[in-house]
Amino acid sequence: MPRSADDLRRFLGTIHPYDSFADADLTRIADQFRRLPVKKDDVIYSYGEACEGLYVIHEGEVEITSDSGEIVSHLSARNSFGERGLMRDGVTGTNARALIDGELLLLPTDDFNDLIAGNEGVRRFFARSRAREAADAARPVALTEMRVDRLMASDPITCTTQTSIFDAARLMRSHRISALGITDSDRLAGIVTLHDINNRVVAEGLDISRPVHEIMTANPETLPPSAIGSDVLHMMMERRFGHVPVVDQGKLVGIVTQTNLTRFQATNTASLVRDVARASGPADLGAVTAHIPRLLVQLVGAGNRHETVTRLITDIADAATRRLLALAEDSLGPPPVPYLWLACGSQGRQEQTGVSDQDNCLMLDDAVTEADMPYFAKLAKFVSDGLDGAGYFYCPGDMMATNPRWCQPVSVWRGYFRRWIEAPNPEAQMLASVMFDLRPIGGTRTLFDDLQRETLELAARNSIFVAHMVSNSLKHIPPLGLLRGFATVRSGEHKNHIDMKLNGVVPVVDLGRIYALRGQLEMVNTRARLEAAHSGGLISQSGGRDLLDAYDLIAQTRLEHQATLIRAGGKPDNFMAPNVLSEFERSHLRDAFVVVRTMQSAATQGRGVIG
Incomplete structure (x- = not known):
């Protein structure tokens, strides 16, 4: 929290439009703000109440809802609100509630009006803010936003x-x-x-x-x-x-x-999931999944957040996998023992984009015999071949259920995880990094429940294993160059491009996995892991917010790059030339990479904090 006028002035100086003020003007404005501590679930104001002025979030999170209870905004540090909820008669047209403990800064209404009256740039900024807020409030709530x-x-x-x-x-x-x-x-x-x-x-x-x-x-x-x-x-x-x-x-x-x-219009993803579920064979699946690139463009263009886009796209892959499993059983007959098909990698984390290979495995009931194994080999081949035909190409590292190593009874899997944790050699670190992102897709889900809990408990107790996993994660580092530039690919087809996957999102994925191991967090989605680590105190409040913001910017930039390639008639990839971004965008992207690198350094020291 700000402890002096200088602290408050420096904080406001990091927020637009105050960052454009001269020092003397910024000091004067900072003196007009009041500090307001808030507790979780505190109501800051309600619909129809008199508005006290402009609020700026210094620490914490605030939810803005309409009179009918629909979520309008979910705001965090450095965001402003209050002035955007004003109705004509001076009362608020929204509700505001604190989601966690924090601190707000309040600029009283008279001071706010003086501020916008005396500065054309500030007046235009808040006019645009109001217009955006009005557009958001008028936009129908989509199923992707409705809990x-x-x-x-x-x-x-x-x-x-x-x-x-x-x-x-x-x-x-x-x-x-x-x-x-x-x-x-x-x-x-x-x-x-x-x-x-x-x-x-x-x-x-x-x-x-x-x-x-x-x-x-x-x-x-x-x-x-x-x-x-x-x-x-x-x-x-x-x-x-x-x-x-x-x-x-x-x-x-x-x-x-x-x-x-019935009051909601079905989304394009729902129609694709329906068509996948009704596919009569693998060829039909390919015809459906061929629409995914266009769907990505539509979802990104509509302003959906990256975690919504990747979740919806992954839903299609999940449905395709389950449909192929059903078709395989129709062809091969019922399975001799219960089984579970699991996805790892981006599908496991529900983070698929327009470019995805397949990473999967099979867990079999311990009652399985050698005589049963040919059935599951045929099932794995049927499903993996079908996924490849649908655009989810074979894993280059052979991390698929077609590899006998990854089609085993639960007891063998339990032994795998135990050995990886107890003897974390380089191969074990690599395999654990993939297999700690497992998510059940189809079959008997209870085969995985106890194994997941046991493995997390075992890993969390082994500090040496976690240290090795941290070290392994540093193989992927953000592309930071000298003199505020980027470290791009040095040669080959993608020379002078940033790899937005391996050097962009993967370092954050690795951090999320480390936090999950330390905190025994069962979720596998990266953003969910970061949020749980943040709320659970595994990382500091400021560090957690910064890392979430950095991840959002990196992941969103990657998706927008893929959408741009598709709109131009090309195929999506993860290699982006920095010069396609404006100077403003490059500066913020580099700042995001700096946050990630700082959190990597903190993780090596077992702190996981910034500041």
């Missing part, structure tokens, strides 16, 4: 597994609902829909006094409250059902139905 807990029907009606079918049907009728949650000791055991009543009871002439658990869909697919609307839509399109239970720590907290989604 499931805002879509679902809350306080779901439930009954126990022993409730009769007759009573369950009457319960649905009396509450005018199309689905009923079935619980066992307050935990979700299944779901029954009107469709189930028609197909499994009426059509079959089943005795309606029988317990409802006999017709329910047991252990249904669920989503957490933090999922987004497109997750629901994609699940419905792929799995062909109309109700998705929302579960928090095993307890049913809501149900999302197709009716809940």
Whole structure:
């Protein structure tokens, strides 16, 4: 927090438009700001209240919502708000709430009005801010921005597994609902829909006094409250059902139905997921995934954040993988033992862009025998060949389920991870870096649950292994050159270009993995890892914010580069010439790389902090 007038002046001097002021003017304006500490969930102002002035976030995060509760903005340090929420009569047209503990700086309304009246540049800056805010508020909320807990029907009606079918049907009728949650000791055991009543009871002439658990869909697919609307839509399109239970720590907290989604227009990704789920063979998949480059251009052009774009594109790869698994089973027959197909690499982290190879593996139930292995070899080849035909080219390092090394019983996998952790030689470090990003895609997911927890606990206890992983991560460093320039590729086809993957996003991916190991964080998405490390105190407040901002800029720049190539009729790649950026953009990109390099240095010292 600022401890003196000089501290406050220096802080404001890092923010536009104050960075353009002369020292004397900046000192005068800094003296007009008041410090306001805030706690998590503090309401800063509400819709219709008098606005006290312009707020600047010094530390913390603030959520701005409309009167109807829709999220307008999610702001962090150095962002301003307040003046953009003013209505004509001087009261606010939005709500503002602190998301975490922090500190705000308040410039009272009269001082703010004097500021914009006396400086044309400042007046134009805040006029543009207001215009952008108005446009954002007027823009319809998309499914990619809507959390499931805002879509679902809350306080779901439930009954126990022993409730009769007759009573369950009457319960649905009396509450005018199309689905009923079935619980066992307050935990979700299944779901029954009107469709189930028609197909499994009426059509079959089943005795309606029988317990409802006999017709329910047991252990249904669920989503957490933090999922987004497109997750629901994609699940419905792929799995062909109309109700998705929302579960928090095993307890049913809501149900999302197709009716809940009718007010939203289906996104292009949803139609692609639907077409993938209905593909009759691998050739059909290629025809669908051929639309992904154009989809990337549309998503980037619409202003979606990088993590939204890559999540939606990865959803298509996930659906394609599951469809190929189903087609393989149709061709080969049912599997002899349970199995689980997992993705690692960018698909595992849900970070696929317009350029993606495949990284995957198979975990088999320990009951598997040698006689069963040819089945899984054929399944792996069918799926990997199909993915290659759909544009997800074979992994150059052979990190695929077609490699017998990566198609093994769970007990063998458990031994792999244990050896990598206990004897972290260079190969073990490389393999662990890939395999710590595993995410289940299709099959029996419980095969991975205990293994993931055991591995994280084992790794976190082994400081030598973590130190080796930190050292291994430094093989990928940001492209920082001398004299505020960039270190570009020195020779070959991409000479004088920046590798925005290996030297851009990968160093941050590596840092996120290290934080996950140290904190035993189960998520594999890089931004989710950074956010969890930030909120969990694994990195400092200032360091965490800086690293998140740096990652956002680097990842967004990479996506925009790929979209530019596609729009020009080319193929997307990760090699960007620095001269395509403006001087302003190059300066900020270099600053982002400096943040990453600083955090790498901090990680080697076991601190993970900046300042």
